[in-house]
Amino acid sequence: NEWLADRPEFDRILERMREANRLPVVRDFPGWKNERREWFLAAESAREENWTLPGGTHLRVVAQPLPEGGLLTIFEDLTEQVQLASARDTLLRVRTATFDNLFEGLGVFSADGRLQLWNNRFKQAWGFDDAFITGHPRVDALAKEAAGKLAKPGRAALIGDLVRAATVERQQRGGSIDFADGRIFEVAAVPLPDGNALFTMLDISDRRRIENALRERNDALEAADRIKTAFVASMSYELRTPLTSIKGFAEMLYNGYAGALPETAVEYSGAILESVGRLGDLVDDVLDLTRDGGALAREAVDLELVAGAAVENVQPSIKTKKIELAVEIQGSAGSIQGDPRRIRQIVENLLRHAVSGTGEGGRVLLHIDGSDTRARIVVSDDGPGMAEAMAAKAFDRFAQAGISRNGERALQLGLPLAKQFVEAHRGTIELVSEPGQGTMVVAELPRA
Numbered sequence: 001n002e003w004l005a006d007r008p009e010f011d012r013i014l015e016r017m018r019e020a021n022r023l024p025v026v027r028d029f030p031g032w033k034n035e036r037r038e039w040f041l042a043a044e045s046a047r048e049e050n051w052t053l054p055g056g057t058h059l060r061v062v063a064q065p066l067p068e069g070g071l072l073t074i075f076e077d078l079t080e081q082v083q084l085a086s087a088r089d090t091l092l093r094v095r096t097a098t099f100d101n102l103f104e105g106l107g108v109f110s111a112d113g114r115l116q117l118w119n120n121r122f123k124q125a126w127g128f129d130d131a132f133i134t135g136h137p138r139v140d141a142l143a144k145e146a147a148g149k150l151a152k153p154g155r156a157a158l159i160g161d162l163v164r165a166a167t168v169e170r171q172q173r174g175g176s177i178d179f180a181d182g183r184i185f186e187v188a189a190v191p192l193p194d195g196n197a198l199f200t201m202l203d204i205s206d207r208r209r210i211e212n213a214l215r216e217r218n219d220a221l222e223a224a225d226r227i228k229t230a231f232v233a234s235m236s237y238e239l240r241t242p243l244t245s246i247k248g249f250a251e252m253l254y255n256g257y258a259g260a261l262p263e264t265a266v267e268y269s270g271a272i273l274e275s276v277g278r279l280g281d282l283v284d285d286v287l288d289l290t291r292d293g294g295a296l297a298r299e300a301v302d303l304e305l306v307a308g309a310a311v312e313n314v315q316p317s318i319k320t321k322k323i324e325l326a327v328e329i330q331g332s333a334g335s336i337q338g339d340p341r342r343i344r345q346i347v348e349n350l351l352r353h354a355v356s357g358t359g360e361g362g363r364v365l366l367h368i369d370g371s372d373t374r375a376r377i378v379v380s381d382d383g384p385g386m387a388e389a390m391a392a393k394a395f396d397r398f399a400q401a402g403i404s405r406n407g408e409r410a411l412q413l414g415l416p417l418a419k420q421f422v423e424a425h426r427g428t429i430e431l432v433s434e435p436g437q438g439t440m441v442v443a444e445l446p447r448a
Helices: 010-019 029-041 079-101 120-126 139-147 153-167 205-254 263-291 303-320 340-356 388-392 414-424
Strands: 047-052 058-065 071-077 105-109 115-118 173-178 184-191 197-203 299-302 324-329 335-338 363-370 374-381 428-434 438-446
Touching: 010 029, 029 058, 058 079, 079 120, 105 120, 105 153, 120 197, 139 153, 153 173, 153 184, 153 197, 184 205, 205 263, 299 303, 299 340, 303 324, 303 340, 303 363, 335 340, 335 438, 340 363, 340 374, 340 414, 340 438, 388 428, 414 428, 414 438
Parallel strands: 324 363
Antiparallel strands: 047 058, 058 071, 105 115, 105 197, 173 184, 184 197, 299 335, 363 374, 374 438, 428 438
């Protein structure tokens, strides 16, 4: 203030401002200063300039010559406005770049149906020329232009319907459009807060092709599975005829209808009958697998009686291997609603699996108990157990192909069959096994 009180000259003020970094940085300061001195002699009205100072400050400078001589200079700090404008411009550029590079095609329609904004993807999807789209066509004109590019030209009316739903009814709606060149787009119109509508287009051609390919592959697999099932069933039925003949002639020889046989021949015919029986059981198992459980009878099944029948059927194998079988039927076992034959097969298959996996002189336990809602069947053995990888595949069909030491269950269908019958009764089955620790299978069946 003291310095200004001395009423310094204009040149001294500019020099003082330069020292304080309050002037723009210029190469020829004397020349620049002389140009500003001419403001005093300007015939026209006020001069206006924008100065950018070294610290980033933006000043608006207005110099007005006075009639009586002198100069009125006004300095206005525009730094905040310039920064806001710069931020806005940056935001607009980012938004425009984002808008133009989106994978989706986007178009903004005003309340009167005119196309106001669009991105490159929208223009490329429709193939509109610049002259047409820059004319901001109404949605009806746009739909008419687009009709010729669609597989079904009448489908172009969907564009207008969606835009009107968003602008007039303020509802979001969508659909799909198939182009004549094979492209498929999902389209939708979304109402915007300002009364406009955002029209979106998403190319789903690749997704649709993949879906169709997967659907065709699934249909082919299902057809192949039906053919396989029919073939296995047919072959199983065809095997019954020779098996029946073999069994019949073997029984005649064993019972002496063809005359007395030496003791060795009687033993051989008995072995034939035993093998025919095992082969017949195997054929039945294969047929059961191809039927996926089949229709189930629904009646009260006494689990103690069913378990007794299953144990009786497995007794020959138990005696051959000298296995100790412990049977524990708790009073809570009771009865369930189900198919007596299938439930017997569940217990029998679990017992056969345990017997086949247990060495000579081993031990097998059959335990049955239950609660008010479910019955539980547990079969465990002290055999060598199963590795984790093998246990994970225990219920897979034909996953354990191989012949056990006594030749029984060459295809190991017992567990897959047990699982199939348990699940047909809406039950669950689980196997727990560790190498050297034996194996335990637990099946739970609902009471009703």
